[in-house]
Amino acid sequence: MHAASLPRTDTRISYPDGATSSIGRVVHVAGLADGRTGVILDQTAFHPVDTAWPDQPADRGTLHFDGTEAAVVDAVIGAVHDGALYVGSDVPVRTGTADWTFTVVHVIAEEGPAVGTEVRVEVDTEYRRALSAGHTACHLASLALDAALTDAWTKTVPLDALGAPAFDALAIQTSRIHPDGSVDTYRVGKSLRKKGFDTSAFDDLAPIEQLANAQLADWVASAATVRIDRDDEAITARRRWVCELPDSGASIPCGGTHVSSLSELGSVTVSLSTQSVTGGIELEMRTTIS
Structure with a gap:
């Protein structure tokens, strides 16, 4: 992955206000170790599981882009530091640690959309x-x-x-x-x-x-x-x-x-x-x- 394409600002989230749908733009797409794809948006209504304290499971739902629909099979916290992206259980620090960028990684089974694509998030209400x-x-x-x-x-x-x-x-x-x-x-x-x-x-x-x-x-x-x-x-x-x-x-x-x-x-x-x-x-x- 190119460090230049990694997100430099934290994901904005709307689920604390009860939102179950949102529109965001793709800021990064990552191929994950298990063959699935992680899609990072600039903003999302999708609640991810926090691996540091995994009390509430991730939401269920879909991503809609380019006329297609992709099921979100998992959603986890991601973190960026020194040009590297860490996902889920690989994140070595607590959310909010200084000099790190924190994201929501929407995990899908198929290939992700291109950076800059507008994506509609729909959560299973x-x-x-x-x-x-x-x-x-x-x-x-x-x-x-x-x-x-x-x-x-x-x-x-x-x-x-x-x-x-x-x-x-x-x-x-x-x-x-x-x-x-x-x-x-x-x-x-x-x-x-x-x-x-x-x-x-x-x-x-x-x-x-x-x-x-x-x-x-x-x-x-x-x-x-x-x-x-x-x-x-x-x-x-x-x-x-x-x-x-x-x-x-x-x-x-x-x-x-x-x-x-x-x-x-x-x-x-x-x-x-x-x-x-x-x-x-x-x-x-x-x-x-x-």
């Missing part, structure tokens, strides 16, 4: 809606879990967006969004116990589930508004999920997509389970929208 609902419910569930575990702490620790001890932030290992739900995995080991977490709270999970689900029901019934605040349109701009809950608004860093109101969720419930792992306990929280 139903799949996006289901992922957005799952992501919003995931944030609510993490806050509800933090609140339900308040009495399990014997020391002062950092607080979450609503002022409860931040179990989610301190113990999270993985988070995976799926249509209309999510699965979060937490690990409680020696370091968290030293911070003051009493693992006997997990001896009976039923009261924790009841508290969390009661809180979730109250929040969803409030039909609170949800939005993404961001500094600008670049993919590197800081973004925050903001939910205007009845007693206190919540604001959490987030790069995903969301519904615009909790009224869109229906019923949100969590179920908890634990297992013993080396050096501690693993807690799994499954969040479901029904």
Whole structure:
């Protein structure tokens, strides 16, 4: 690939505002190691998976150019530095690192369009809606879990967006969004116990589930508004999920997509389970929208 043809500015993105279609111009086309093609546009509504924290999957959808339609089989973060393009898991730095350019790489199976071609992006709206609902419910569930575990702490620790001890932030290992739900995995080991977490709270999970689900029901019934605040349109701009809950608004860093109101969720419930792992306990929280 020619360094001169590589993008020099970050991709502008519209998916944080809920956009599911966009028109952009091709700034680079890359042949990928697996034989597929990566298409980089100057702007896009397509949400890519972030390999650094791959909680929300990439959108599904199509690219339309030169009278043809190409299915997007994947979408990942790309990064340019010193004349080289790194794609997906090969990106060696965090998004936003100084002196790097960050992009959305739309992966297609066929040959890509020429640089400068106008491309229309169309996102699968139903799949996006289901992922957005799952992501919003995931944030609510993490806050509800933090609140339900308040009495399990014997020391002062950092607080979450609503002022409860931040179990989610301190113990999270993985988070995976799926249509209309999510699965979060937490690990409680020696370091968290030293911070003051009493693992006997997990001896009976039923009261924790009841508290969390009661809180979730109250929040969803409030039909609170949800939005993404961001500094600008670049993919590197800081973004925050903001939910205007009845007693206190919540604001959490987030790069995903969301519904615009909790009224869109229906019923949100969590179920908890634990297992013993080396050096501690693993807690799994499954969040479901029904």
